[in-house]
Amino acid sequence: MSLKEGKRITRYSNSFKLMVVQEIESGSSLADVKTKYGITGGSTVQGWVRHFGKHHLLNKVVRIETMNEKNKLKQLEAENRRLKLKLAETYMAKDCLEELIKVANEEYKTDLKKNFGTPSPGDSKKDTQ
Secondary structure: EEOOOOOEEEEOHHHHHHHHHHHHHHHOOOHHHHHEEEEEEOHHHHHHHHHHOOOOHOOOOOOOOHHHHHHHHHHHHHHHHHHHHHHHHHHHHHHHHHHHHHHHHHHHHHHOHOOOOOHHHHHHHHOOO
C-alpha cells in the first residue's frame, strides 16, 4: 500500500486477482466479492474479469440481426430522415403562408384569418335555396 495525495492506493497481486475472478466465475456476485475482500474501486473487479476471466460474465448487450432486419432498419432510418425533411418543408411552407397573410392584411387593411371561412352576405342566400 502507498499514499498518494492523502489517498490510499492498494496494489493487488495477480494471484489475488485470479482468485477473485475465479470466485466470481463460480457464481459469487461482484458486490459480494468486493465487500468480502474490501475492494473499493468501482470498476476494479470488472477490469480483472475482463483481463483474467471469461468475458461472458460482464454485462454485455449482444444484438443478433438477420440481413432482413438490417435492411428493414436501414429502410426505417431512411424513411425517418425523409419524413423529418418533409416536416421541415411543411413548417417552412406554413411560415411562408402566415407571412403572406400578414403582408396581405397590411396591404388590404383587413384580417384575412378572421374573415376566412365566414360567408359573405350574398353567399348566405345561395345556401338557403
